[in-house]
Structures are given as structure tokens and as C-alpha cells.
Amino acid sequence: VTDVAKRGRPRSEAARAAVLDATVELLAEGGMAAVTMEAVAARAGVSKGTVYKWWPTRGAVALDAFMRSVNDVLAFPDSGDVETDMVTQVEVLLGLFRDTFAGPFLTALIGQAQTDADLGAAFLERWLNPRRKIAGDVLRRAAARGEIRADVDVDTLVDQIYAPLYHRMLLRHLPLTDDLPRVLVHTVLQGVRLQGVRL
Amino acid sequence: VTDVAKRGRPRSEAARAAVLDATVELLAEGGMAAVTMEAVAARAGVSKGTVYKWWPTRGAVALDAFMRSVNDVLAFPDSGDVETDMVTQVEVLLGLFRDTFAGPFLTALIGQAQTDADLGAAFLERWLNPRRKIAGDVLRRAAARGEIRADVDVDTLVDQIYAPLYHRMLLRHLPLTDDLPRVLVHTVLQGVRLQGVRL
Amino acid sequence: VTDVAKRGRPRSEAARAAVLDATVELLAEGGMAAVTMEAVAARAGVSKGTVYKWWPTRGAVALDAFMRSVNDVLAFPDSGDVETDMVTQVEVLLGLFRDTFAGPFLTALIGQAQTDADLGAAFLERWLNPRRKIAGDVLRRAAARGEIRADVDVDTLVDQIYAPLYHRMLLRHLPLTDDLPRVLVHTVLQGVRLQGVRL
Amino acid sequence: VTDVAKRGRPRSEAARAAVLDATVELLAEGGMAAVTMEAVAARAGVSKGTVYKWWPTRGAVALDAFMRSVNDVLAFPDSGDVETDMVTQVEVLLGLFRDTFAGPFLTALIGQAQTDADLGAAFLERWLNPRRKIAGDVLRRAAARGEIRADVDVDTLVDQIYAPLYHRMLLRHLPLTDDLPRVLVHTVLQGVRLQGVRL
DNA sequence: TCTTAAACGAGACGGTACGTCTAGTCTTCTA
DNA sequence: TAGAAGACTAGACGTACCGTCTCGTTTAAGA
Numbered sequence: 001v002t003d004v005a006k007r008g009r010p011r012s013e014a015a016r017a018a019v020l021d022a023t024v025e026l027l028a029e030g031g032m033a034a035v036t037m038e039a040v041a042a043r044a045g046v047s048k049g050t051v052y053k054w055w056p057t058r059g060a061v062a063l064d065a066f067m068r069s070v071n072d073v074l075a076f077p078d079s080g081d082v083e084t085d086m087v088t089q090v091e092v093l094l095g096l097f098r099d100t101f102a103g104p105f106l107t108a109l110i111g112q113a114q115t116d117a118d119l120g121a122a123f124l125e126r127w128l129n130p131r132r133k134i135a136g137d138v139l140r141r142a143a144a145r146g147e148i149r150a151d152v153d154v155d156t157l158v159d160q161i162y163a164p165l166y167h168r169m170l171l172r173h174l175p176l177t178d179d180l181p182r183v184l185v186h187t188v189l190q191g192v193r194l195q196g197v198r199l
Numbered sequence: 200v201t202d203v204a205k206r207g208r209p210r211s212e213a214a215r216a217a218v219l220d221a222t223v224e225l226l227a228e229g230g231m232a233a234v235t236m237e238a239v240a241a242r243a244g245v246s247k248g249t250v251y252k253w254w255p256t257r258g259a260v261a262l263d264a265f266m267r268s269v270n271d272v273l274a275f276p277d278s279g280d281v282e283t284d285m286v287t288q289v290e291v292l293l294g295l296f297r298d299t300f301a302g303p304f305l306t307a308l309i310g311q312a313q314t315d316a317d318l319g320a321a322f323l324e325r326w327l328n329p330r331r332k333i334a335g336d337v338l339r340r341a342a343a344r345g346e347i348r349a350d351v352d353v354d355t356l357v358d359q360i361y362a363p364l365y366h367r368m369l370l371r372h373l374p375l376t377d378d379l380p381r382v383l384v385h386t387v388l389q390g391v392r393l394q395g396v397r398l
Numbered sequence: 399v400t401d402v403a404k405r406g407r408p409r410s411e412a413a414r415a416a417v418l419d420a421t422v423e424l425l426a427e428g429g430m431a432a433v434t435m436e437a438v439a440a441r442a443g444v445s446k447g448t449v450y451k452w453w454p455t456r457g458a459v460a461l462d463a464f465m466r467s468v469n470d471v472l473a474f475p476d477s478g479d480v481e482t483d484m485v486t487q488v489e490v491l492l493g494l495f496r497d498t499f500a501g502p503f504l505t506a507l508i509g510q511a512q513t514d515a516d517l518g519a520a521f522l523e524r525w526l527n528p529r530r531k532i533a534g535d536v537l538r539r540a541a542a543r544g545e546i547r548a549d550v551d552v553d554t555l556v557d558q559i560y561a562p563l564y565h566r567m568l569l570r571h572l573p574l575t576d577d578l579p580r581v582l583v584h585t586v587l588q589g590v591r592l593q594g595v596r597l
Numbered sequence: 598v599t600d601v602a603k604r605g606r607p608r609s610e611a612a613r614a615a616v617l618d619a620t621v622e623l624l625a626e627g628g629m630a631a632v633t634m635e636a637v638a639a640r641a642g643v644s645k646g647t648v649y650k651w652w653p654t655r656g657a658v659a660l661d662a663f664m665r666s667v668n669d670v671l672a673f674p675d676s677g678d679v680e681t682d683m684v685t686q687v688e689v690l691l692g693l694f695r696d697t698f699a700g701p702f703l704t705a706l707i708g709q710a711q712t713d714a715d716l717g718a719a720f721l722e723r724w725l726n727p728r729r730k731i732a733g734d735v736l737r738r739a740a741a742r743g744e745i746r747a748d749v750d751v752d753t754l755v756d757q758i759y760a761p762l763y764h765r766m767l768l769r770h771l772p773l774t775d776d777l778p779r780v781l782v783h784t785v786l787q788g789v790r791l792q793g794v795r796l
Numbered sequence: 797t798c799t800t801a802a803a804c805g806a807g808a809c810g811g812t813a814c815g816t817c818t819a820g821t822c823t824t825c826t827a
Numbered sequence: 828t829a830g831a832a833g834a835c836t837a838g839a840c841g842t843a844c845c846g847t848c849t850c851g852t853t854t855a856a857g858a
Contacts, residue, residue: 012829012830015830031313031314032314033314036817036819037820038818038819045831046830047833048820049821049822049831049833050831052821053830107313108314110310111314112310114306114310114369115230115232115310120371124371128372132372156379159362159366159367163363164362168358170309170369171319171322173327184355186390187355187356187390188387190390191385191388191389191390192386206850206851207805207808207849207850208849209807210809214809235838235840236840236841237838238839240810246809247811247812247840247841249808252809404856405855405857406802406854407853408802410804434843435844436844436845437844444804444805445806446806446807446845446847447804505711508711509712510708512707512767513628518768522768522770526768551780557764557765558758560764561763562753562760565756568711569710569717569721571725572752582753585757585789586784586785586788588787589789590787603825604826604833605824605825605831605833605834606824606832606833606835607823607824607833608833608835633814635812635814643835643836644836645816646816646835646836647835650835
């Protein structure tokens, strides 16, 4: 508990919200290229100084705006069957990528992170790692239950399921199809299953 | 044979080479952020007008510079064993990503392509698709030989092998380790093999 | 007589005419600002090299174009009365300045000459001095006939009659009115007449 | 009294002065051709944006620099004799044109004004018209006193005295000689005097 | 008829300034 | 003390002309 008496004018929550709303709008209209500190401040009706006071870069603003606008879909089913659980979860993510605002937002953020190391680190911490963690837990539970081999490389397994989604979203070489989650999960789990083939 | 008479002063090959060299240098020194049209022209000892005449954006310059500087490693072994061939090829790619200039170059290009659709298309055409094509051919040959299931989804299989490399390179959540190619290829092929488990 | 045999392709009169026509058009459309070597060449359907071969600067092109397009109004009446002759001549010049293309052309040329000494010299030689000469001759004849004082400063007299026309055309502080020639000439001649006042 | 609260950072007077100083220097060194927005900003140690913020064109900068550097010599003597007063004043102007920095400055400005209507208007308002006004007032007072004819066209009279100075400065067909003011004023006033000839 | 030389079109080139935009920082007043 | 307003330095943007330069192509005079 901080009983440090706060002096001076408190931070304006209105300003914060206006900045994040403006960012979402601008990204919708013109992609990440339109999300300039200048434009964000102008659109939000906020001074540039205020934006810089609370966010170091436009990437940071965008990440905050993104995290605020996704209703966190971290809930993971636990039906007792790995494949069912994984497919369900991948389908949720694919829907998010393809059908909601998260798609353009994520591509923009990852693109931006290539020239902004801090943004990359923040993106890992707040978005990617939490999702990898729970997916990994499901696989670890499956290994404990004997559904898949115990010596499996969970990290690589998670990559082989999730990376193709990001890859297609970023490179646009192939569409995100409805059957993709099932195929991705099935092939990989088939490869690490203890007992023979399951069709 | 083009007997189209060439009118006017011919394009300076020296200028073209100077631009691409300068781009490689700048990218090495300061990443894609340092590759500005201004800096490229200055470093190359070429006028800005000339750069803009031949390349629409800095992304286009960078892509050309990249394609010129990779000795095209499209050669694919054909030992008759899918897994060996795929592992070998993925190892080559991983080495390229991790140990050469291609890594920073590619991340920069893909990042840039998120706000430059033309660059994205050119990148697909000149880099990604050719590599996917030959990897896919290897898998299709294996299917024909009966090594893997005939109804396999080749595109997705390729993604599950290659996407993790790009993913780790772009997101930096995990390192590109030496055993990664073997694990990636083995798990996936195991999942689509006709006869049981092969260890 | 130059019996120097001319070898090689002779100068294209068509190109010369096209350049001068284009210059007149461009100046009409956008003032001297529109008369760039680039635009002249393009409009004339002539290569830039050809333009530079025959004219050193755009000012030179413009001066040539101007001199070609004014039907030389050097003819000066000689009625035996200085004032009548001078007024008539100034009226002709004023008409030229105000009602024809010569106005914009001259302001552009004089403006341009402020940063192009060669153009200034050429302008004096080909336009201003010939006109000053014949006006001066009329005044000198009048002095010889005893109409005006013999010790009159002819150059300054000519300036006091003509300079106001150029001044108003260049500075635009006052319009070129119909009665201006009469007033200009009358006042000045009144000041140098031998016998008393003539109304 | 303006009790309008000024918000935001106030304009930097240092920057303004630096710009005008730099402009004077550049014009001295290389004429109006050297006065580019780029060079002005660089010489002044000021960003281009700041220059463009306060002056729309280089002509505008130059006019401001000019108006700041002439100690306004609007003071007009009133000895009671028109001719004496006018000659004195024309001599001052001639000295300014011929012996000081004002000459090159004015020719450059008037030249520039031929392709910049706004500059022309500003030049009239801030330089030419104030000077014409007080010269005209002297002549109007003389008419009221009966020294010259009451129906005189003051504007044209002023032109006949001043225009030759500008004309010789711009066209360089004749030098600005010391006796010019006396001759200019004498001839014209002689032409509009009420009583006969005065030598 | 064939050669030769100048003029021509096309257009690429190194420069340079344009006027605009955004990044960040800084300074002042207001809430 | 936060925030709004906005001026400031810095520097890249993409465009436009500059004047020069190579080309291949004409065009006429001289061999």
C-alpha cells in the first residue's frame, strides 16, 4: 500500500483514454503508418507533450491500445483430451487474427518491433509469453497423463502450432483457413503421440 | 531477341551497384532505420533522383540489395530420404538466418513489408515462394514414393517446418538452436508417415 | 562574306521556332515562373540539349521570344512639333505595355535580369537603348529648332517621360491611364521650353 | 491593451533576428540568388520549419530584412521652398540607392516581386507608398501655398521625379549621378510652376 | 554513292532547393 | 504538478529543375 500523498494535479484518465481511442481509429484508417505521435495527439485532442510523458514511442501507445481492446481470451478449456483442447484454442486465436481488429494490430506491432527493441520485449511479456505459457501447460499436462511422449520439446511444439498462424498473417502467402487449426494440431500431436496412429 | 533500339543515355550500372552496396553497409551499421533514401544516395555518391528513378521505396532498394547479396541457396539435396533432405535444408536456412547478414536483413524487410504492400508482394515472389516451392516438391516426391501419406497438406507442412524459424527470428522469444531443424522436421514427418513410428 | 563551307546537319529552324512559340505560351499561362528550360523543351517537343545549345539561360530564350513577337514599333512620327510627336510615341508604348503581351513579357524579363547580368545587357542593347536613341533624337531636333532649351539633359528628359511607364508596370502602384502620356510629356516639355507657358 | 493570455511557448526573438541577419549576409555575398530558404536557415542556425512558420517565401524574408536594416529616412525637410525640399529628399534616396546596401536589396526585391504578387503588395505597402505619400504631401502643400499650379497631377509628378531613380537602378542604362536630383526636380517643377520661368 | 560532321531526340546522371512532415524537446500559462 | 498550447532543432520525405553527359539517329555537304 502506497500511502505516499500524491501532490499536484492527478493524471487525467480522460487523456489516457482519448489517446488509446485515437490510436485504434488511426490504425483502422491508415495502418501503423498513420499512427504518428503527432496524429495521435491531434486526434485525441491532447498535447504532444502529454503523449510523450506517458509513452516513449508510438509502438508503446499501440501496444497499450491493443491490450486494452482485446478481451483477454486466455481461458483455456481442459476437456482431458489434448487435441480437442489445442484445436479449440487455436481456432479462437485464428478467429481473433482473421476476423477482428487484432490481425492488423498484431502485424503492425510485430513490424514495428523490428526497429524498436523495447516494443519487442514488451510485446513478448504482455502478449506472446502468456499465451505460450498456457499452451505449454496443456502439453505438459498431456505428457504427464501419458498422452504424448514425456521427452517432448514443448517450446518447439508450441511454435509448430502457433508460428504458422503468425507467419501467414505477416507474410500473406496463404490464407488463414478454417481447417488450419485442426491440421496444425493433428499433425504435430500425431508426431509425438505414444501409441500409434490416431485418425 | 529484342531489336528495340535503345534511345538515350543507358542506365549506369555503376550507380546501381553503388546504391545496393551502400544499402548493405547502412543496414549493417544501423539497421533498417539507417536505410533512408537520403543516406543511401549520399553514401552511394548518387543523386536522390536516380535512386527514386529505379526504386519506389527504401524497402524496394533493400530487397534488391538483399537478393543480390545472398548467393542463392536454392539447391536442395535429393538423397532419397525426405527427413535427411529436409533437415539439411532447414539447417542451411537456419545458418543463414542466425550466422549471416540475412537475419537482420529479413527481419527488417518483413517489418517494413507490414506498411508496404508492394514490398510484401515482391518479397513473396522473389524470396519466400521459390523456397516454399522446392521444399514442397521434396514433400510431394516423398508422398509419391510412399514415404508419407498421399493426402498430406503440403503447404501447411512447409509452414510447420519453416514458420518457427521466421517466428523466432522475428519475435526473439527463443533462440535458433542447432537441434531445431532436426526436431522440427522429425516431429512433423512423424505425424504424416505411413508406417508407424520411426525413431 | 563568310564562304566558310558549313558541314554537318544545319540548324533546325523548326526547332528554333518551336522553342520560341513554347516560351510565349508558357509565359502566357504561368508567367516567367513557368518558363523553365525543362518545360520549354518539353512543350516544344525538343530535347533539352538543343535548347541549351542555342540559348544559355531561360532569360535569353525569353528575350528572343519577346523580340520575335513584337512588331517593331520604332517608327517615330515627325510632325515638326515635339510635344505632339512625343505624346504619340508614348501612347504607342503605353498601349503596348498595357494591352498586349509585351507587358508581362517585359516585367518578367526585367525581373529576371536582376539576377542575370548577361540578360540585362542584352535587354539594353536590343530593346531599351534603340528606343531611347530615337526619342532622344526627337528632343535633340527640337532643341536644334529652338523649341526647347539647347542645354537640356536629354537622357534625363527621356527618363522622366519613359521611366514612369516602366515604374507603374513593374511596381503596380498606379494604373497606366490614357491621359498619362499627355501629362508626362507636357509637364516635362513645359519645364524645358524656351518661351513662357503653353497651355 | 491586450490582456489576451498568451498560451504556449513564445516566439523566439533570437531566431527571428538570426534569420534576418543571415539574410542580409547572404544577399551581400551572392545576391538574391544566394538567399534560399535552405541557406538562410543553415546560416541562421535555425530549422527550416521555423523559417517557413514565419515567412512564406524568401522574398518575404528579404523584405523584412531590408525594412529592418534601413534606418527609416522618412523625415522630410520643410524649408518652405518646394524645390529645395524635394531635391534634398531625392538626394537622400539616391545616396541610399547608390552608396548603401539598399540598392542591391531593392533591385533584388523588385525583381523577385515580378513572380511573387504577395511580395509586390507588401513591398508597396511597406516601402513605396509611404515614401510616395510624404513626397506627394510636400507637393500638395506647395500647391496650397501657390508655388505650383493647383490642378497638378501629384501622382504623376512624383513618378517623374522618383521613377528615373528606380529605372536607372534596375536597367543600369545610365549611372545615378550627383546632379540627377537637381535636374529631375527642377525640370518637373518648372513645368508646373505658376509664374514663368525661374532659373 | 559514300563518308563525315554537326544537330537532333531521348533520357540518365549528380546536384540542389523546394515545401512538407514527423520526431522529440522545451517553454509558458492554466487548471 | 499535470496538462494544453505551441515554438523549437533536426532531418527525411518525394518532387522539380538545373546543366551535363552519353547514346543512337538524322541531315546535308564534301569526297
